[in-house]
Amino acid sequence: MDLQGKCQNRNPFLVLLVAVESRDLDSRMAVRETWGNESNYGDVDVVTVFLVGLSIVETRKIQLLLEVENRVFGDIVQQDFMDTYYNLTIKTLMGMEWVAKYCPTASYVMKIDADIFLNLEYLVHNILPSGTPVHEDFFTGFILKNNVPVRDKASKRYVPIEMYPSDTYPTYCSGSGYVFSAVIAQKIYDKAQVVQIMPMEDVFMGICLNELNISITEPPSDIFIRKIEDYDRCQFNQLVTVHRYGRNKLRNVWMDFWSKKNLGCPEFQNRILG
Ligand SMILES: *[C@@H]1O[C@H](CO)[C@@H](O)[C@H](O)[C@H]1NC(C)=O
Numbered sequence: 001m002d003l004q005g006k007c008q009n010r011n012p013f014l015v016l017l018v019a020v021e022s023r024d025l026d027s028r029m030a031v032r033e034t035w036g037n038e039s040n041y042g043d044v045d046v047v048t049v050f051l052v053g054l055s056i057v058e059t060r061k062i063q064l065l066l067e068v069e070n071r072v073f074g075d076i077v078q079q080d081f082m083d084t085y086y087n088l089t090i091k092t093l094m095g096m097e098w099v100a101k102y103c104p105t106a107s108y109v110m111k112i113d114a115d116i117f118l119n120l121e122y123l124v125h126n127i128l129p130s131g132t133p134v135h136e137d138f139f140t141g142f143i144l145k146n147n148v149p150v151r152d153k154a155s156k157r158y159v160p161i162e163m164y165p166s167d168t169y170p171t172y173c174s175g176s177g178y179v180f181s182a183v184i185a186q187k188i189y190d191k192a193q194v195v196q197i198m199p200m201e202d203v204f205m206g207i208c209l210n211e212l213n214i215s216i217t218e219p220p221s222d223i224f225i226r227k228i229e230d231y232d233r234c235q236f237n238q239l240v241t242v243h244r245y246g247r248n249k250l251r252n253v254w255m256d257f258w259s260k261k262n263l264g265c266p267e268f269q270n271r272i273l274g
């Protein structure tokens with residue numbers, strides 16, 4: 001599905017590229033009802049699109065449902081690769097290509113998985129550099145350094161020597177959610193045409209950034225959380241992402257978080273200051 005007009009006549013401050021399986025309508029709905037709802041953010045122009053491939057099960061049926069869904073919501077970007085873990089890199093590059101082609105006036109982009117809690121307002125108001133011009137080479141997220149390729153064939157993250165001969169990966173950001181200036185989308189897309197594609201999308205982005213000499217910006221600590229973290233409204237007020245908030249958990253937590261977002265957190269402040 002070639003979603004062309006979504007950014008027309010707007011200058012999105014942030015484009016959310018949400019990676020989700022084609023058959024997972026329920027997770028897309030949960031995102032649309034929570035942090036992915038563009039009309040939540042009034043003063044900030046946010047564009048949300050979902051990145052999908054072709055379902056590996058019930059391909060035809062799922063495809064027809066997706067087309068109906070896209071007629072209703074107009075937010076699905078799809079190309080004809082099989083929607084598998086190994087094709088996540090292709091999926092992400094499709095998102096980069098979409099931004100470069102159809103959303104060239106965007107300022108920032110975030111690639112995020114659907115099962116993540118996202119506090120977009122904190123990101124926009126506290127993390128993204130404000131003002132113009134946009135910081136050209138900005139890329140941040142949960143940083144992983146000195147990770148080594150898994151050479152065990154049984155692992156999901158197995159990487160043969162022929163695919164990646166070096167002993168360590170360049171610094172990269174966890175694929176669950178990373179943010180970057182929109183101009184980087186085109187640069188990464190172009191670089192990906194000449195670099196050996198790797199199945200692990202987050203590692204691959206690190207390789208491209210390294211080739212492009214773009215260094216990753218260190219975020220403040222504890223705002224991209226990658227361990228299991230129970231919901232705490234005041235803590236979640238002061239961070240960007242938390243892992244493993246699948247659709248139902250996300251909906252539950254969001255109801256509380258969003259309805260109380262204007263309430264203060266005196267206890268929390270006392271805890272920090274004390
Ligand atoms: C998004 O928010 C608007 C305004 O609050 C609401 O009318 C709409 O139903 C929401 N969309 C979804 C999918 O929940």
Ligand SMILES: *[C@@H]1O[C@H](CO)[C@@H](O)[C@H](O)[C@H]1NC(C)=O
Pocket residue numbers: 080081082083084086087090
């Ligand atoms: C996608 O993944 C499948 C299975 O993991 C693989 O067979 C296929 O070649 C990949 N690429 C495309 C473009 O579908």
Ligand SMILES: *[C@@H]1O[C@H](CO)[C@@H](O)[C@H](O)[C@H]1NC(C)=O
Pocket residue numbers: 211212213
């Ligand atoms: C990156 O830096 C290296 C070494 O400093 C240089 O050779 C290369 O041309 C640079 N690449 C880009 C894309 O600027």
